[in-house]
Amino acid sequence: MDPRDELSVQRAGDADRDAAAQRVRAAGADGRLTLEEMESRLDAVLAARTFAEIDHQLRDLRGRDPVAHATGRRGVRATSAPGPGREITRTITIMSSTRRRGFWRPAARSRVINVMGDAQLDLSGAELSGPVTELRVLTIMGSTLVTVPDDAAVDVAKVTIIADNDIALPHGRPAPGAPQIRIRLISLLGSARVRVSRRGEAELYA
Numbered sequence: 001m002d003p004r005d006e007l008s009v010q011r012a013g014d015a016d017r018d019a020a021a022q023r024v025r026a027a028g029a030d031g032r033l034t035l036e037e038m039e040s041r042l043d044a045v046l047a048a049r050t051f052a053e054i055d056h057q058l059r060d061l062r063g064r065d066p067v068a069h070a071t072g073r074r075g076v077r078a079t080s081a082p083g084p085g086r087e088i089t090r091t092i093t094i095m096s097s098t099r100r101r102g103f104w105r106p107a108a109r110s111r112v113i114n115v116m117g118d119a120q121l122d123l124s125g126a127e128l129s130g131p132v133t134e135l136r137v138l139t140i141m142g143s144t145l146v147t148v149p150d151d152a153a154v155d156v157a158k159v160t161i162i163a164d165n166d167i168a169l170p171h172g173r174p175a176p177g178a179p180q181i182r183i184r185l186i187s188l189l190g191s192a193r194v195r196v197s198r199r200g201e202a203e204l205y206a
Helices: 003-008 014-029 035-047 051-057
Strands: 087-094 097-100 105-115 118-122 132-140 143-149 153-161 180-188 191-198 201-204
Touching: 014 035, 014 051, 014 087, 035 051, 035 087, 087 097, 087 118, 105 118, 105 143, 132 143, 132 191, 143 180, 153 191, 180 191
Parallel strands: 087 105, 097 118, 105 132, 118 143, 132 180, 143 191, 153 180
Antiparallel strands: 191 201
């Protein structure tokens, strides 16, 4: 029997399924999978019993490296947090948690999709790619928090369906030439908030 065939029928553990799920989420975040494809593959990966079943879901998402497991095959590395030099166009959180803080680069137009998860995006330390940064946030049965710098001009619009996202923008006008951040919130049975970071504190305003 080919050793690879023998390995493929071995039982996978929770750590193997979690590593594969990270690869699927990363593929959804960078646009290689649609939201529907990502959800379908996540279900299959988390229900997989053998490495063959996991490998089938990752067959077109990796180079030549199969999924990691205890027998010593080369492994999958989680890629849910892209490097700081790359512009982030999409952040997808499905029944998990996502944290973006410190130095990172959101694209001029970036989408956030949060389904039954916990997503936190801190723009106070981010490098904005242009004079206007637009963030479209879809929250379905989850919790999303966006923190913005205190020197930005922020515009927040919302669409809520069985959700409560009150908006109370802070007083005062931003300085001329201040970066503009436009945030569009769509919430269904979830909670989406925007807050401004100021001198170590945070003023909630959506």
